Amino acid sequence: MLNAQADRLNNILEKTVPAVLALLSERGKNMFWPAEGILKQAAEAKNTKLNATVGIATRDDGQALTTDSLLKEFSGNLEIFRYAPSFGIRPLRERWREEMLRKNPSLDGTKITLPIVTAALTHGLTVATSLLADPGDSIILPDKFWGNYKLVFEHGFGVKLHPFNFLKKESFDLESFEKTIKTTDGKKIVLLNTPNNPTGYSPTVGEAEEIFEILKRAAEKSPITVICDDAYWGLVFEDGIQKESMFARLANLHPNLLAVKIDGATKEEFAWGLRVGFITFGNSKMCSQAADALEQKIGGTIRGQVSNCSHPSQIAILNALNSSTYEQEKLKNFELLKKRAQKCREILEENTEKFSPFFAPLPFNSGYFMCIELAEEFSAEAVRQELLKKFDTGVIATGQLLRIAFSSVAEKNLAQIFENIFEACKNLSAKSEPPQTSLF
Ligand SMILES: Cc1ncc(COP(=O)(O)O)c(C=O)c1O
Structure with missing residues (x-):
């Protein structure tokens, strides 16, 4: 039996983006944001004079109760010791979306979910898999891939890796890509990692256009998820190479296509150890209601996995993004x-x-x-x-x-x-x- 809160979110998705609902895993269908439990009670008590709902320790003046040794590492900023929301701090989420639109002009006018903070990209991939893949499902991906995918997908979720031949001489092997999508049974989940680890290859602008066409043809036949692992976004060194994230066009390509952007500060902001990443969903039929329902499912997954992500790291990234010299x-x-x-x-x-x-x-x-x-x-x-x-x-x-x-x-x-x-x-x-x- 589905939880009533999950049921409510699924009904919204059924009405607004039915193909996206069909793409969710059983775990994804069962997921919800637990708005009615402890979090609701804490929110209701937020402005009370005597608020004894907050799960942190505070000083008598209400500031976070920490130690001087830790405090001096962060130049006296007591805010960072508090929990961040499970969704991430709102100003950072909004700033990241703004950056995403600036860096990927094709996204202009496309409705996407507001990026949700993950504990960097590996965690973003875990959240996506949790919501979208069931044991036994396959992920179609280049045969040259980051080794940790095995641990995340295969060992973590029992999801099979179904590689296509990535490079044919000097080019992206479009033929193998399309054939592998066509011949993979069951649910279609594709993972694109551009720029690619380990090869350092990104598709040319022409190849990217062909990839969009192939994915559109696939979506015309049946629902398909495309996860874009954008870990190395922005590091494109040559002309004629696809600079925008593939997500930018995929997010508005077809109602049957769910595009998932996994990105973050790790490499894009040169902040490997801060562990700040983001997960964003796009679909051509996305509307505010559907985005809200999907965000609640993502937030619920994060709440259940890590509760919330590092607050000081989120503040540090936000401040850097707002710096005039950055x-x-x-x-x-x-x-x-x-x-x-x-x-x-x-x-x-x-x-x-x-x-x-x-x-x-x-x-x-x-x-x-x-x-x-x-x-x-x-x-x-x-x-x-x-x-x-x-x-x-x-x-x-x-x-x-x-x-x-x-x-x-x-x-x-x-x-x-x-x-x-x-x-x-x-x-x-x-x-x-x-x-x-x-x-x-
Ligand atoms: C392709 C790819 N995706 C994801 C990651 C993981 O990044 P993070 O350190 O943010 O979890 C890496 C890191 O090496 C990577 O190469």
Whole structure:
């Protein structure tokens, strides 16, 4: 039996966005914002003279009761010690939406839910999965993906990963993408991560248009959810590449398509440890009533999982976003990362012939990383070990790829990393000589 509060939200969704209701998991259908319990009573008592409902400790003057040791870390701001709402602090949610609209002009005029604060992106993905996927459902995603997806989706929720071939030579493999959507049985849930971890590839503007067409065709047949993991949003280093979030167009693409934006301060605001993320839903039939019902389901999920997210972190991000020098400060960081990406390209282009018997780069144009694909004779893990043991060099091995995080290597050291990989491959090569024919 459904809880009456969940039932009420589902009735609203049934009337306003029926396809979105159909896309919810059983857990999502059962979810509600517990407005009628302790929270309601606390809200009703908010302005009372003697309010004994608040679940924090306060000083006699009503300010948060904390310790001097902690207080001095936060320059005397007592507000931050209070709980934040489960939805996140309102000024930050509104400011984030404003930023989202500024950064993604195609969203202009599109009705979306007000972003809700999560404990960064991993938590945002957990909230989305909880509301949208049941055990046994599949998530269609690029075959080059962030390893933690396995833990979140497969191990956390019993959701299967259904990869499509991401890259075909230098391009997004549109054919594999469409075919995988068509041939996946059951509920359709797609995850797009642009810029992509691990490859650092974002679709070109032309490819993005094709992706929208494919998703529209799929939505015409049956309801479909598209989760946009925008962890690396904004770090696009080349012209002709899709800069806007895919969410911007998807949020208004088709009534049968639910677009979910998972983003946050982690990389977009260079604030990894603050743990501030956001989750936002879009659908072409979204209206205030539907948005409110969905926000309550998201808020209820967060309340049940972590109760609420870090208040000081939310205030810090809000203050930074409102600072007059902030954009300039961020631009400097962007330029630094862009120069490193360009340096990688330069090194690889200058050494194509030398490196090609051993490895070749996958296409990259954005994000934190780039990957090289090793020739078949090598095990990526063995090369990684050799790099560690003999060259004091750390990279990530995944499948036949090595992932190089130029985000965390000074430009002047990049050439040495590629040289070390070359030398490590040479050491491991069966003949200790590069093969005669280029494999790439
Ligand atoms: C693609 C992708 N999504 C999500 C995350 C998680 O971000 P957060 O630290 O905000 O949980 C990462 C972090 O590495 C990532 O690479």
